[in-house]
Amino acid sequence: MSATASGYAWLTDRFPGLMEAYCLTLVEGLTPRKLLDRLGARQESRVRGTAELLEPAYDAWEDHDGERSFVGVTAVGDWALAVEPNGYLGTLDEVIVPLSRGTRLVSHFRNVNAVDHFFWLDDGVLRLHFEPLFPAHRDGSDPDGLVQVMRQVGFDLSDDDADYTVHTEAAFALAEHLTGVRLTPQFLESATYVCGTAPVPGRQAAVRESPPAG
Known part of the structure; x- marks a missing residue:
């Protein structure tokens, strides 16, 4: 079945x-x-189930003043899945460009303020980036290569009066199309995550910014 x-x-x-x-x-x-x-x-801990990532992720923001971000990583097929509740490492060029060297990377993000992003990189090259709320506006080296697929997974690419009701679900579906990884409730509830805190590039101790999710 198509995503x-x-x-x-x-x-x-x-x-x-x-x-x-x-x-x-x-x-x-x-x-x-x-x-x-x-x-x-x-590396600091192991937990089972995505729900168990929430509390330590929010605690990490307070413990490290936003200078380090909590991340849980699990294996799914030939891919590693990193989950950041209230995090955004997967949106930073300083992180995802080197992380994608020699391989493929797909990430997507949203916060409580409805700010969202989707990235697809191959070997350090940004192929596609867009905001799922505004999928008609895209950039990257191949911004139009997945237009038909984006429509099929559920994005409304209209400039005016677009339907935004399933834009987050469509981001998950587009990630599945690009990776072949189908996330299910059962997987997310049972997966074992290796967890740790990673430095947030450019975050300075003297600058106390608020976490991105509020």
């Missing part, structure tokens, strides 16, 4: 805490430990 937004209609009901503010990053060919190493993360 579509309707296949992710369960997201808000099953994972309301995560869907308030999240960043998911998929990197092909890396183990969870290798991904954490590339992030410069300190």
Whole structure:
């Protein structure tokens, strides 16, 4: 079955805490430990189930004043999946460009203020970036290569009066199309995550910014 937004209609009901503010990053060919190493993360714990990532993620913002971000990583097929509740490492050029060297990376993000992003990189090259709320406006080296697929998974590419009701679900579906990784409630509830905190590039101790999710 082709990936579509309707296949992710369960997201808000099953994972309301995560869907308030999240960043998911998929990197092909890396183990969870290798991904954490590339992030410069300190491995600190293991947890089972995505819900168990929420409290330590929010605690990390307070403990580190936003200078380090909590991330949990698990294996799914040939990919490593990094989950950041209330995080945004997977949106930073300083992180995702080197992380994608020699491989493929797909990430998507949203926060409580409805700010969202989707990235697809191959070997350090940004192929596609857009905001799921505004999918008609895209950039990257191949901004139009997935237009038909974007429509099929559920994005409304109209400039005016677009339907935004399933834009987050459509982002999950587009990530599935690009990676072949289909996330299910059962997987997210049972996966074992290797967890750690990674430095946030450019974050200075003297500058006390608020976390992106409020």
